[in-house]
Amino acid sequence: MADLNDLSRQLEAIKKQIPFATARALTSVVRQIRDAQQTAMKRRLENPTPFTVNSVRAAGATKNNLVARVFVMDTAAAYLDPFESGGVHHLNGNALLNPKNVRLNKYGNLPRRKLDQLKSKPNVFIGKVNGVSGVWQRKKPPKSKGKRRQKRATNTTRKPPKMGSVKLLIRFGDALPVQPVLGYMDRANTMAKVLLPQEIQKALAEAMRTAK
Template identity: 45%
Template sequence: MPIEISVRSNLKQVSKQLSALAYKQLDFAASQAINDLAKQVAAAEKENIKATFEKPKPFTINAVGVKGSNKRNLTAVVFVRPVAAKYLAPYEEGGAHKLPGRALLNPKNIRLDQYGQLTRATLARLKARSDVFIGPVNTKNGAVNGVWQRVRARRGQPAGLKLLIRFGDALPVKKRLGYGDRARDVIDAGWKPAFDRAMARALATAR
């Protein structure tokens, strides 16, 4: 991503079959059709994000945008805004997760937000607590680096440590969004209907 939608090669063939009036409206109708398709592609990509990830945040879904075409530039662009594009890139190109910090945060015994994610506010509150510390702890399975809570002894239970968040390395991405394939499917199926609608509107309003 970004995905460019341009149909100049299609227009050359279409223009041979148009009346004089329709020919005058060709670029206007094409621009309208391209913008229609761009919106369809953007909507499909948003639905794709929803289907690929469990409870994606609105920020990620709404990061898909459209730069429309006009009569002088018959090309529209469907894109993902920079911040989201950075962490979504591996889901299109492959590779490891893009981490927001130096380590992957793997919550264990802590409440997450409605999207199943850890918020910055939660991290800030944990760091401010006197019974919480950040660092490695030697366990029977080896050293574990993360956010730990000191748990006081209770009836029948000794004092100890509870792992709240485990730090890890970036893992390879297994899912794929397939931006390009999805966009091509929408364009191939939608171009003629979109152009026919746009041309009908253009002819109806032509002077």
């Protein structure tokens, strides 16, 4: 009878720990999925920024809330979605910015606020030149050789001063198609199916071992 009472107490202790064990298992699974998704981004995207990689987050479960999730922060999700589902590049403005003669950051992207900095320069303008829309820079006109003689005659035709050429800094274009390469959802679903039974089994075994 004493053995039966001991078993009953152990079962009751295990019962109390089941929510905690389940929360531990769920949390472990979503953290492993998060890490795998971040690794996949580094491999499948071209030189992604730390902001993009770290936008994949995991929210663990608790014994009172047995829900755990892996998610992507909203800002990154907007431009990452085409790499998962297909479509065209997400545009923050009205056009795709295609840098031509602008120094990029180490991730190959246009530095933040670079466009605003360029627009503030007096020799930079936004417009269309020879049918190409974008951000242009006026070059200084070439220096003339020697002094021009001033002609007093009113009927003499004056040549206009030489204007400097322009250089295309950033070209404006349409959003381009994106090849879906992430496989985010398939990876998450596959990992969850494989890992969850294993993690629950481990958590329950630990709960039984520590039950008093």
